[in-house]
Amino acid sequence: MTLDRQRFEELYRVHAPSVRRRAVELLGSEAEAAEVVQDLFLSMLERPQQFANKSSLTTFLYSATTHACLNRLRNQRNRARLLALHGAAAHDRHANPRAERVLQLRALLRELPDELAAVAVYHYLDEMTYDEIAALLGCSRRHVGTLLSRLAQLRGAQPEEACPAS
């Protein structure tokens, strides 16, 4: 499988905006987000077989973006730089409730193991349903509920809601 220029341009036009939007929110940096977009789409060009059998490229890219951003957040060299950016972004956080939530989420992500960090992103940033998170993580809805309960415990908060019935 290869991606010709026209097909790649179409994929980029449709999918790059959501990859970039989520990366900017997770990393708090346009420049870092641009690198994530570039890395993911170059990878798509170089190894198109990785998404050849995916029913939803959007879902595939959500997962890939999340992991790429979490890796960057954990990267020791990036951490100080991103923390400085978060501090600068705090000035306007009261003007935008979502910005406030994203700032809190970024702080949280640095302290979580991989699976909990990913579930936090999907639950708080993307506001996915339990079913959607379960499909992305390849686990059961019940396990998603367990992860969110553990997350709430770590945060010292009450779970927002029990695992809802199907």
Added chain:
Amino acid sequence: MSSELKRTRGQTCVSDLRFDRMFAGELGEDEARAIDAHVADCALCRARRQELELARAGDEHRSATEANALHARATRSQRSPFARTASGVLAVAALAAGVWLALAPARGPGESREELRFKGGHGFGFYVQRGAAVYRGGPGEQLLPGDHLRFVARPRERRYLAVLSLDGAQRATVYYPAGPRAVALVPSGAEQALPASVRLDDVLGPERLYALFCAQPLALEPLRTALAQQRTTFSAPTGCELEQLLVHKAAP
């Protein structure tokens, strides 16, 4: 750790993933309709969809350039990253969004037009950027190759908008949006500039601009094909209202 972190939308709401899948054309018509029905009744999802659509539209202007540059890098091509820009017709300009509209005078340079009117009920119109000058265009506007057009609209109600063109060579092009489907526009009581602009190519002659305001997020390629086939007899599909402007492109 902070305990203030909370989500705003509930489990029955539409997630960002679902919205993005809809924008990417990955959902069936039934699911897209179900989302529309939910959004109509849910202020939180309505606001979020509008945020996502605006962000997406604001990002689309750079897609063609970036995609071409990446493709060239991956294939080690020596060709220009601009070599394949949609038949050379639609060069989506990387203009600083909104800046040149904010500087636009009410009338065109050297023109005596007392009032530049909009045609139709949804207030479809455009601004022209020529060099450093920015002015409002109108029906019959004389344009030059290289001019940038920025479209504006004042929808009466929520509608999915697409802007298409039939140029002097009878070639049909989608000018807005860059994605596969028409993009929602929500009435704000004010004129809204679409978050992208187009650079006119060097095909001279009359050019017809078609703005479709639709109740559903129609796929754009069938519309472009219909325009290419029907040309000046092109009519609005069911559920859409069509507004047209005729402009003229001449050599400098």
